[in-house]
Amino acid sequence: MTEEREDDHAWHVDRAWGTYFTGSTAVIAVIAVMTGDGWRGWVTAALLGGVVVWYLLLGRRLLRPQEFHGSPRTIPFLAGLVALMVPALVLTPTATFAMFSVSPLVFMTGGAWLGTATAAALLFGPILFRLVSGSLPWKAAAPELLIFLVILFFSLWFARWFERVIVQSHERADLIAALRTSREESTRLSEEAGALAERERLARELHDTLAQGLTSIIALSQAVESELDTDPDLARRHLALMRETATENLAEARAIVAARQPVQLENETLEAALSRLTERFGRESGVTARLSVNGDPVFLPGAHQVCLLRTAQEALANVRRHARAGRVGVTLGFAPESVELSVTDDGRGFTPLPDSRGHGLPGMRARAEALGGRVHVASAPGTGTTVRLLLPLDPEPGDPAAPAAPDSACERRAVP
Structure with a gap:
């Protein structure tokens, strides 16, 4: 049941994130077409569409299994994401708004270190391209580069802190699951111990009442067999004792079934x-x-x-x-x-x-x-x-x- 709930929760999270990511990226692609300079807007929209397809093909599978989080197996996806996003950021400034959905995806798949490296490529890639091409002077780029460095350091600190929170959450979930399992095992053992104690109690009650009564009846019946011809009066007294013993044992059996005190103590x-x-x-x-x-x-x-x-x-x-x-x-x-x-x-x-x-x-x-x-x-x-x-x-x-x-x-x- 725990695994089913976890899978159901992961499915809902994946569905919600996928809806947000594809929807927001698609809206920005449309805006890029509307505000872009001719072919630049269309190329930017195509690149953002490629980002969505790349996420659907590979990114979704990397989000769910925890063993992929921050592992080298995420590098191809992150590299493809950089290859699609950097040209879009260079062509149309409007594509910068896509970073609101791409940046969380980068850290969700790459972890703190790979995520920060990918974010650095997305931030510094476009500005370095403009510096190399001469469209942006170094003096004008200096404040922007400084701001990006501050953003990267803050992102790395926040990602590391958030990873620790996630690790502690998983450890807490494992402890809760272990506690739940231990509680279920304790309940099962308690039920077994209770059943065993009840069986022992019933065994003592039956031994002390019915078994002894039947032993008395057997002994009296053997005596009656030998007394029928030699002492009929004594045989009749023993028969009366047999009937009395059988009656009391029947009452004891009913008292045991009803969990009452012994018949002898009910009225005397x-x-x-x-x-x-x-x-x-x-x-x-x-x-x-x-x-x-x-x-x-x-x-x-x-x-x-x-x-x-x-x-x-x-x-x-x-x-x-x-x-x-x-x-x-x-x-x-x-x-x-x-x-x-x-x-x-x-x-x-x-x-x-x-x-x-x-x-x-x-x-x-x-x-x-x-x-x-x-x-x-x-x-x-x-x-x-x-x-x-x-x-x-x-x-x-x-x-x-x-x-x-x-x-x-x-x-x-x-x-x-």
Whole structure:
């Protein structure tokens, strides 16, 4: 798009300059015929017409490409221009008005140095011819020559200054083009980074909700298969849990699509949601599970509540899949400047690795780090496992995040 705009601008400039140059030169040629002395006027008009043709044949092509500006490739055009203009200036004084259009063309194609040299030829050529032919005495030519020298020096200074302006303008245009390209690249990378972050967020949400729910349904269905003949009542309770889990996962899927907070936190407190989560885990797995709430509860931002709930879900899911535990304790602790969640089991344990594979622990750590917190896993073979999440709080006086009076749901210290 930038190149198209530059080409369109160059085309308009070329068209405007060509109209001015050919039009003004043609008018001066007509005036030369009307005011000239017989054949001199007609010859002058023919020479000016040759200047126009010479410009159309060669000059236009030299104006547009910047690499031709001031290069030796412009010398033939400038020499032809001098060969046509000097005789016209000698024959008819009226042709001098053509210098108003020829002089800019000389500097536009030849640059400062070649342009000044060409202008010198156009200024001094006619007067030297008159001096040599004897039609102009040296004393009368001296003031004119001095004026021409002043004009040439001024023209050279002005052309050099103007060239610097043009160079700076092109450099500025290159910088603007580079900035525009950099901005477009930055926008593209930002969009890609945003899309990647959104994919990672969705992956964590799906792993912490739907994947865990489906795992629970599979485990319950396997239990039902073995209980249908031996314990129909227990099989029916497990079927009810399967239906409840499937219903909640469907609601979670709709919440993810609508970008809402977890279903468990929409109509109940974080403590109640953790209590229900712990109790359901115990019913599904047959493991004794208890929730404890310590400290003076505070109002937590939505992001903190989601992080705590998802971390508890993932930690309990890992206990179900790997720990073979008999007891699990979930503890939510409030401090003036932080909130802590720990999930402890008495299972077989494992040796934590610095770089965990999968989505569970990396997902928990990513959630915690996004809020300035951290996740620590303490475990060893045969000693059980403790997953501890610590999130900092920074309440200000009068801020909604300041400690609030505990309600009846938060006053309990042990919830079965």
